[in-house]
Amino acid sequence: xxxxxxxxxxxxAKYPYCYxxxxxxxxxxxxxxxxHYYILLALMTYRTDHDAEKAYRILHERGLDFLHTEEFIPDxxxxxxxxxxxVHGSEGEQEITxxxxxxxxx
Ligand SMILES: [Zn+2]
Numbered sequence: 001x002x003x004x005x006x007x008x009x010x011x012x013a014k015y016p017y018c019y020x021x022x023x024x025x026x027x028x029x030x031x032x033x034x035x036h037y038y039i040l041l042a043l044m045t046y047r048t049d050h051d052a053e054k055a056y057r058i059l060h061e062r063g064l065d066f067l068h069t070e071e072f073i074p075d076x077x078x079x080x081x082x083x084x085x086x087v088h089g090s091e092g093e094q095e096i097t098x099x100x101x102x103x104x105x106x
Contacts, residue, residue, distance in 0.1 A: 006028075011071050011073065035063075043055070056084065
């Protein structure tokens with residue numbers, strides 16, 4: 001059993017990770033919590049497809065507060081700010097996004 005100290009790629013926290021015993025939770029090699037892992041996944045997807053609205057929707061559904069990202073590393077904060085401004089930036093446009101439609105009022 002070997003514990004390595006790895007750094008969360010989202011918040012920068014350092015934590016022990018064992019490649020052998022954490023094999024079933026291999027996401028632990030990238031991030032310290034599932035939430036941070038999902039943020040990382042969404043950002044990696046965004047980096048590929050540049051679909052800010054999709055990334056925003058995924059992260060918003062997971063409860064990410066785009067206005068309070070102090071706990072994250074600068075690279076992640078920049079990316080989240082970019083996604084947020086793409087989605088909210090154009091106030092003049094009357095486009096209705098999927099995001100708004102998805103909020104259901106039953
Ligand atoms: Zn983290």
